[in-house]
Amino acid sequence: MNKHINTGKEFLRTYNMNPENFDIDESTTLFLNEMEKGLSSTESALMMIPTYIETEADIPLGEPVIVLDAGGTNFRTATVRFDKPGVPIITKYHKFPMPGTGNEGNVSRQDFFDRIATFMEESVSESKKIGFCFSYPTEIYPTGEGKLLHFTKEVKAPEVVGSLIGKNLLSSLHRAGMDNKKDIVILNDTVATLLAGKAQEKKYSSYIGFILGTGTNCSYNEKNSNIGKLHNLDPNRGQVINTESGRFSLFKGGILDEEFAATTDKPLEGKMEKMVSGAYQGSLALHVLKRAANDGLFSDTLKTEILTFKALEPVIMDGFLNQPGNIHNPLGKLCNTDSDRIILFTIMDQLIERAARLAAAELSAMVLKTGKGDDPTFPVCIVADGTTYYKTRELKFRTEFYLKEYLENTKHRYVEFCHLNDAPLIGAAVAGLLH
Numbered sequence: 001m002n003k004h005i006n007t008g009k010e011f012l013r014t015y016n017m018n019p020e021n022f023d024i025d026e027s028t029t030l031f032l033n034e035m036e037k038g039l040s041s042t043e044s045a046l047m048m049i050p051t052y053i054e055t056e057a058d059i060p061l062g063e064p065v066i067v068l069d070a071g072g073t074n075f076r077t078a079t080v081r082f083d084k085p086g087v088p089i090i091t092k093y094h095k096f097p098m099p100g101t102g103n104e105g106n107v108s109r110q111d112f113f114d115r116i117a118t119f120m121e122e123s124v125s126e127s128k129k130i131g132f133c134f135s136y137p138t139e140i141y142p143t144g145e146g147k148l149l150h151f152t153k154e155v156k157a158p159e160v161v162g163s164l165i166g167k168n169l170l171s172s173l174h175r176a177g178m179d180n181k182k183d184i185v186i187l188n189d190t191v192a193t194l195l196a197g198k199a200q201e202k203k204y205s206s207y208i209g210f211i212l213g214t215g216t217n218c219s220y221n222e223k224n225s226n227i228g229k230l231h232n233l234d235p236n237r238g239q240v241i242n243t244e245s246g247r248f249s250l251f252k253g254g255i256l257d258e259e260f261a262a263t264t265d266k267p268l269e270g271k272m273e274k275m276v277s278g279a280y281q282g283s284l285a286l287h288v289l290k291r292a293a294n295d296g297l298f299s300d301t302l303k304t305e306i307l308t309f310k311a312l313e314p315v316i317m318d319g320f321l322n323q324p325g326n327i328h329n330p331l332g333k334l335c336n337t338d339s340d341r342i343i344l345f346t347i348m349d350q351l352i353e354r355a356a357r358l359a360a361a362e363l364s365a366m367v368l369k370t371g372k373g374d375d376p377t378f379p380v381c382i383v384a385d386g387t388t389y390y391k392t393r394e395l396k397f398r399t400e401f402y403l404k405e406y407l408e409n410t411k412h413r414y415v416e417f418c419h420l421n422d423a424p425l426i427g428a429a430v431a432g433l434l435h
Contacts, residue, residue, distance in 0.1 A: 004339045008346030011292055016254035019354040024361045024406050030250055031365035035243065040228035047244040050230055051191050052142045054239055055198050055207060055221060057434050059085070065432040066123050066182075068116070069133040069424045071189070073098055077119050079126045080429035086201030088426050092123045100157035109159035109168065117172035124178045131432025133424045134165055135189035137244060144435050146186030152215065185435040188242045189385075190217040192427030195240070196420045197383040199430050204381035204416070206372035209240075209427075210363060212395075213386030216246040216277045220366040245362055246273035260287040272362070276355040278314055278388035285348050286312035292347060302340045314392070317348055321393040349394075356398035359389075363403055364411075373413040380415045385423050 012018040031046075038048030061082050069076040078093040099115045100107045107115075136155070138146040145166045151157065160168075166184035173180035187195075194209030209219040222241045224233035249271040253261075260283070261267045261274055274280045286309055293303040320331040324345050327333040335341035363382060367373055373380040389396055400417060407413040420426060 004342035005346050007297060008343045009350065011295065011297055012347065012350055015256045017256055017288065019350055019357050022354060022357045024357055024364065024402060027358065027361035028364040031362060032369060034250065035365060035369055039226055045248050045250045047247065049140060049242040049244060050227060051140050051187060051240045051242055053187060053191060053431055054237060059199060059430055060433050063433060064127045065129045065131055065429050066127050067131050067425050067428040067432065069428060070098060071135050073101060075119060076425065077123055078425055079123045080425060086199065088199060088429065090422065090425065098155065100155040106156045106158060109163055112157045112160050113168045113172040114175065116169060117176045117178065128182055129432045130182050130184040131428035132165065132184055132186050133189050133192040133428040134186050138186060138188065140186060144185035183435065185431045187428065187431045189424045190219040191240050191242050192424040193383045193385045194219045195427035195430040196423035197381040197418055199426050205375060205378040206370040206380045208366045208380060208382045210382055210384045211386045212277065212359060212389035214277060214279045216273055218243050218245045218362060218366050220370055246270055246277065248272035256288050256291055260284050276358050282312040282314045282317050285317055285351055288347060297343050298340050299337055301336065302334050305334045318391065318393055321345065321348055352392060352395055353398060356395055357402055359399045360402035360406065364406055367407060367413055367415055368411060373415060376414040381418055382415050383418045383420060383423060
């Protein structure tokens with residue numbers, strides 16, 4: 001049995017794909033260096049987008065706010081208020097297809113925002129404040145306005161790129177005959193996730209928003225005095241920074257990472273995302289498995305089948321890792337020998353192990369950059385969201401294990417993970433109320 005495990009691990013080492021290639025301390029330092037560069041005017045591998053959203057103030061109680069959440073597939077609307085700390089009351093909740101997704105063709109800018117206006121028919125009269133969680137790379141202005149930099153997640157609305165989101169939505173509300181005298185604040189889903197932590201009754205020394213789903217990203221609290229690329233900020237205050245960490249590309253991956261990246265639309269961008277996120281998890285694993293098949297690691301039967309696979313869905317991969325002996329799983333039913341099953345399992349399991357180490361390094365950098373968490377009675381709160389993080393076998397456990405081992409034992413910093421339902425909606429409400 002150990003022989004088969006070693007075969008899988010040695011194969012990964014041959015192509016520099018083994019988890020040990022990523023030392024957490026070195027990877028954390030690399031992240032921190034780029035964070036510092038991104039906060040100044042220096043070109044950086046991290047965008048480090050200022051949000052002008054502060055977290056020091058208390059959340060007003062009893063005041064309703066309209067919340068909008070533009071995600072990858074769905075668009076959600078609701079009204080939120082906080083009757084007491086940590087208890088959001090969500091009403092008038094509705095879910096719609098995200099404009100520009102599915103089988104429809106490109107939608108125009110006006111049509112995109114007009115549809116959003118119609119989604120708001122029931123909630124538009126509930127408040128003068130809107131918190132809009134817009135889950136795409138967006139330049140944020142001090143007024144709370146945001147300009148879309150580019151779409152991701154296959155949204156087909158090219159005319160919206162470069163547009164001011166709040167201004168165009170207010171114009172659509174006006175065209176629809178609705179109240180458009182609104183105060184809108186635009187924020188990213190990772191920032192909203194962080195702010196959801198702020199809405200809890202328990203108080204922490206600082207907050208981090210962490211997304212690991214289809215993509216990955218982090219946000220954290222930063223001192224204004226450290227943001228060299230912005231001027232006229234109060235140095236005694238702070239704000240949330242959206243790092244856009246999924247775009248990080250300075251990690252030196254393995255040979256098969258480079259080969260796989262070459263098959264994607266943007267080979268040189270987002271190496272971090274390609275190594276850890278759900279959008280690429282199955283595709284990267286399949287690329288690695290096909291190389292293993294060609295290198296003779298599997299029986300002839302399994303080799304033939306693996307080489308004919310067109311795609312490997314993460315749910316199939318995860319199903320096999322959870323129940324390798326399940327013959328109803330497309331991978332499980334192909335493993336007729338112990339060696340096939342163990343080597344197949346080992347290779348995919350080690351890719352998850354590697355993703356956990358990278359995620360731990362990413363989060364360690366965020367925690368250290370806050371300068372908080374040295375008091376174990378007031379740890380840093382990490383609000384984690386994303387199906388990949390919670391559903392992928394062992395990913396959550398291993399990430400938190402490495403994070404605790406490194407931060408507590410080496411850096412003497414303390415964290416607490418939180419999982420909150422409807423985090424983007426709650427965080428958007430906090431932003432709308434505090435703006």
